[in-house]
Amino acid sequence: MFTNKFIKLLCISFTILPFGQSIAQDNDGPSFEDLLNGFNDPARWLTYSGDYSGRRHSPLTQITLNNVDQLRPVWTFQTGTTTRGRGFETTPLLDNGVLYVTGSNNYAWALDARTGRAFWRYRRNLPDDLTYGASAPVNRGFGMLGNQLFMVTLDAHLMSFDRRTGDVLWERELADYRIGYAATLAPLVLDNKVIVGISGGEYQTRGFIDAFDPVSGERIWRFNTVPGPGEPGSETWPDDPAVLATGGGGTWMNGSYDSDLNLIYWGVGNPNPDYYDENRPGDNLYTDSIVALDANTGELRWHYQFTPHDVNDWDSNHMPVLANIDWEGEPRRVVMVGNRNGFFYVLDRVTGEFLLGEPFTATTWAREIGSDGRPIILNDGSQGCLPDPWGSTNFYPPSFYPGLDLFILTARETCATYVPEEPANIQGQSNFGGTVFIDAEKGYGALRALDVHTGELEWEFTYPSPTFGGVMTTASGLAFAGDHEGNFMAFNAETGENLWHYQTGSRIWGAAAITYMLDGRQYVLIPSGTTLQAFAL
Amino acid sequence: MINNHKFVISLNAFLVLIILAVNAHSQAVNPLESDPRAARLGGSIFRAQCATCHGADAKGISTLDAPDLTMSWVERQLSEEEVFQTIREGIPGSIMPPHSFNDTEVWMLVSFLKSVAEVGTTNQIAGNSDRGARLFSSNCSRCHRVDGKGGSLGPELSNITGRRSQDALVRSIRNPSANITRLYKPISFITVGNESVQGTIKSEDAFSIQLMDSNQVLRGFSKLDLRELRREEQSLMPSFTESSLSDSDVNDLLSYLQSSRSP
Numbered sequence: 001m002f003t004n005k006f007i008k009l010l011c012i013s014f015t016i017l018p019f020g021q022s023i024a025q026d027n028d029g030p031s032f033e034d035l036l037n038g039f040n041d042p043a044r045w046l047t048y049s050g051d052y053s054g055r056r057h058s059p060l061t062q063i064t065l066n067n068v069d070q071l072r073p074v075w076t077f078q079t080g081t082t083t084r085g086r087g088f089e090t091t092p093l094l095d096n097g098v099l100y101v102t103g104s105n106n107y108a109w110a111l112d113a114r115t116g117r118a119f120w121r122y123r124r125n126l127p128d129d130l131t132y133g134a135s136a137p138v139n140r141g142f143g144m145l146g147n148q149l150f151m152v153t154l155d156a157h158l159m160s161f162d163r164r165t166g167d168v169l170w171e172r173e174l175a176d177y178r179i180g181y182a183a184t185l186a187p188l189v190l191d192n193k194v195i196v197g198i199s200g201g202e203y204q205t206r207g208f209i210d211a212f213d214p215v216s217g218e219r220i221w222r223f224n225t226v227p228g229p230g231e232p233g234s235e236t237w238p239d240d241p242a243v244l245a246t247g248g249g250g251t252w253m254n255g256s257y258d259s260d261l262n263l264i265y266w267g268v269g270n271p272n273p274d275y276y277d278e279n280r281p282g283d284n285l286y287t288d289s290i291v292a293l294d295a296n297t298g299e300l301r302w303h304y305q306f307t308p309h310d311v312n313d314w315d316s317n318h319m320p321v322l323a324n325i326d327w328e329g330e331p332r333r334v335v336m337v338g339n340r341n342g343f344f345y346v347l348d349r350v351t352g353e354f355l356l357g358e359p360f361t362a363t364t365w366a367r368e369i370g371s372d373g374r375p376i377i378l379n380d381g382s383q384g385c386l387p388d389p390w391g392s393t394n395f396y397p398p399s400f401y402p403g404l405d406l407f408i409l410t411a412r413e414t415c416a417t418y419v420p421e422e423p424a425n426i427q428g429q430s431n432f433g434g435t436v437f438i439d440a441e442k443g444y445g446a447l448r449a450l451d452v453h454t455g456e457l458e459w460e461f462t463y464p465s466p467t468f469g470g471v472m473t474t475a476s477g478l479a480f481a482g483d484h485e486g487n488f489m490a491f492n493a494e495t496g497e498n499l500w501h502y503q504t505g506s507r508i509w510g511a512a513a514i515t516y517m518l519d520g521r522q523y524v525l526i527p528s529g530t531t532l533q534a535f536a537l
Numbered sequence: 538m539i540n541n542h543k544f545v546i547s548l549n550a551f552l553v554l555i556i557l558a559v560n561a562h563s564q565a566v567n568p569l570e571s572d573p574r575a576a577r578l579g580g581s582i583f584r585a586q587c588a589t590c591h592g593a594d595a596k597g598i599s600t601l602d603a604p605d606l607t608m609s610w611v612e613r614q615l616s617e618e619e620v621f622q623t624i625r626e627g628i629p630g631s632i633m634p635p636h637s638f639n640d641t642e643v644w645m646l647v648s649f650l651k652s653v654a655e656v657g658t659t660n661q662i663a664g665n666s667d668r669g670a671r672l673f674s675s676n677c678s679r680c681h682r683v684d685g686k687g688g689s690l691g692p693e694l695s696n697i698t699g700r701r702s703q704d705a706l707v708r709s710i711r712n713p714s715a716n717i718t719r720l721y722k723p724i725s726f727i728t729v730g731n732e733s734v735q736g737t738i739k740s741e742d743a744f745s746i747q748l749m750d751s752n753q754v755l756r757g758f759s760k761l762d763l764r765e766l767r768r769e770e771q772s773l774m775p776s777f778t779e780s781s782l783s784d785s786d787v788n789d790l791l792s793y794l795q796s797s798r799s800p
Contacts, residue, residue: 128635129637134627134634135589135634421581424581428637429586430586431585432584434584435585435588436593437594438592440598462743463742464741464743483742483743485741485742485743486742487742501744
């Protein structure tokens with residue numbers, strides 16, 4: 001919808017720009033080449049995971065196994081906005097000494113990375129009748145290219161900002177928020193595309209992944225995660241256009257990118273309704289899958305479905321982690337996923353071939369993946385409790401430590417009973433299709449390190465409650481993680497020994513650390529509660 | 538497509554209620570109060586729209602800071618109109634959003650919440666409150682507080698009869714280990730200084746424990762300094778069988794608690 005305000009903004013942006021030239025080319029901000037180079041410049045953190053691989057493994061080594069116990073807080077930024085019940089889930093971006101940070105309720109800031117003081121603030125004027133966005137008013141970060149920042153909103157828009165001022169350059173509607181759509185992820189920015197997904201799989205929605213032109217804001221392609229009638233994959237649904245049009249399959253966590261293959265890897269969420277399945281027999285592709293899409297066209301190259309015909313809300317909205325590893329004596333380009341269904345997976349990322357699937361929790365849902373790549377279901381819920389709808393892990397980032405070949409993730413051990421109930425199927429209202437009884441007494445969390453070749457547990461560190469904190473590793477042998485009780489911690493990545501902890505005062509939920517060098521000093525940042533905390537030696 | 542007989546019946550009942558509730562908006566009193574279907578339909582709405590945060594049993598999820606709605610009425614002394622407004626408008630600055638349910642749906646939710654609310658005893662409990670006061674002093678006051686006097690190891694009990702049913706209170710006296718509430722879970726351990734400590738856990742993380750010890754002192758410990766840490770299943774409160782407190786004694790005790798002032 002073009003508002004007068006928007007048209008004025010568009011006119012201003014065209015006035016500033018010489019014809020045909022992109023903002024990225026005209027200014028000093030990071031280029032696509034810089035984004036491709038990932039961690040090469042230690043004074044930058046330019047994408048959600050620090051590079052396109054999703055590994056969240058920094059090469060920095062000033063903070064070591066021997067001195068990490070001297071890590072101290074150096075500044076705290078107070079956001080003044082809260083998401084009670086959820087978290088401060090963002091990953092800040094850093095360039096030229098400035099942090100670009102998104103917050104809950106679509107607040108945003110540019111901060112001095114040395115002091116935490118703000119250069120500018122932004123707050124979106126959100127409508128009063130948000131749907132999914134009201135229940136989870138979170139945001140996971142900016143995307144950046146040149147002097148442009150990109151942020152998605154709780155009323156399902158994509159916005160572009162001038163990073164020097166926080167001024168809005170353009171905005172586009174992704175979908176009608178009143179139906180149940182919202183957007184919360186950190187945009188994946190490539191050379192000439194800003195790629196985003198959508199939240200709202202608990203509503204009468206149909207998921208998609210969109211690519212936009214960063215300069216004009218025009219949409220380049222859309223991939224629908226639930227096929228239309230007659231399209232490939234529609235045979236896994238009932239022959240009913242109305243069911244397909246509201247099949248869910250949110251894409252609310254950003255993906256990773258392989259520039260050699262020019263493929264993006266993206267997770268897809270649960271089918272709608274979450275727990276009630278009588279109207280949707282079949283595998284329900286591409287829900288609970290990973291899809292590999294051609295970055296230029298959005299065409300599907302391959303997919304792998306982790307949880308066929310999901311009835312437990314086990315979205316597969318995870319960061320796909322890319323690595324080139326030795327696999328049974330041969331070099332192999334793989335993508336790894338720690339999944340909400342309790343299994344750790346290794347797939348060939350060129351072809352989608354299933355290589356490994358092993359449980360990393362005590363889940364009784366399944367204990368092995370068959371030779372056809374499908375889980376062998378042992379417990380549909382009638383044989384005792386299952387992992388809860390938040391899953392055995394969730395969207396918060398894991399980390400891959402090259403060399404050690406460890407996949408380090410936060411696991412959740414939970415016990416839930418699902419009671420499906422036919423939902424009302426009303427637009428604009430959540431549509432879980434039942435309810436879930438969670439035995440809180442039986443829940444706990446754990447930081448776990450898995451051997452990527454076997455899926456075997458190498459070490460773990462347990463937490464008192466199921467935890468939602470992400471992980472970052474550094475080349476000095478450290479793993480940083482946060483827990484539900486508010487501790488920000490450092491571990492020996494090889495052994496799991498806890499080396500340091502700091503009580504931040506609020507749960508670390510959905511966020512993982514970043515690290516960077518400034519003035520010869522290594523900083524580590526973690527969002528927690530309503531604060532962004534910086535640490536250094 | 539929804540083409541289910543049960544759903545059609547529910548929808549019909551729902552529509553009838555809507556018709557009955559025309560002009561029901563903005564009333565201080567629930568216009569569906571006398572309709573038994575309202576709580577049932579409200580329960581369906583609750584499970585679909587509210588249970589993710591408040592739990593399927595409406596008892597809240599502490600890790601989400603979502604409150605126990607079964608206790609809202611008595612603990613916060615909310616009126617039906619205030620509950621209605623909270624559902625409609627949400628709680629600014631919190632994750633509790635405003636909702637666009639129509640008035641009838643909100644009143645159905647109010648009816649459901651009322652139906653699962655913990656309620657106290659309204660009838661006068663038959664007992665000798667003076668004798669109950671003496672029993673309380675000799676058996677309970679070391680750990681429980683009433684009218685500003687007593688200990689703090691267990692919950693404050695002033696006018697507890699206004700917040701819990703008589704049956705529930707009798708069960709708590711006879712078998713306190715059957716249901717130990719979150720802030721009163723017992724724990725024991727030995728410190729590096731060989732001190733044996735017993736108490737109730739107030740908080741815990743991966744590295745530390747915060748508790749009230751059996752001397753009613755708030756203490757914090759690093760887990761590195763502890764050994765033989767045991768999470769007991771038996772409450773620190775003893776079970777009062779009929780040989781130690783007869784049914785008549787219990788009634789006297791409850792009569793005394795009913796005569797106490799609200800905290």
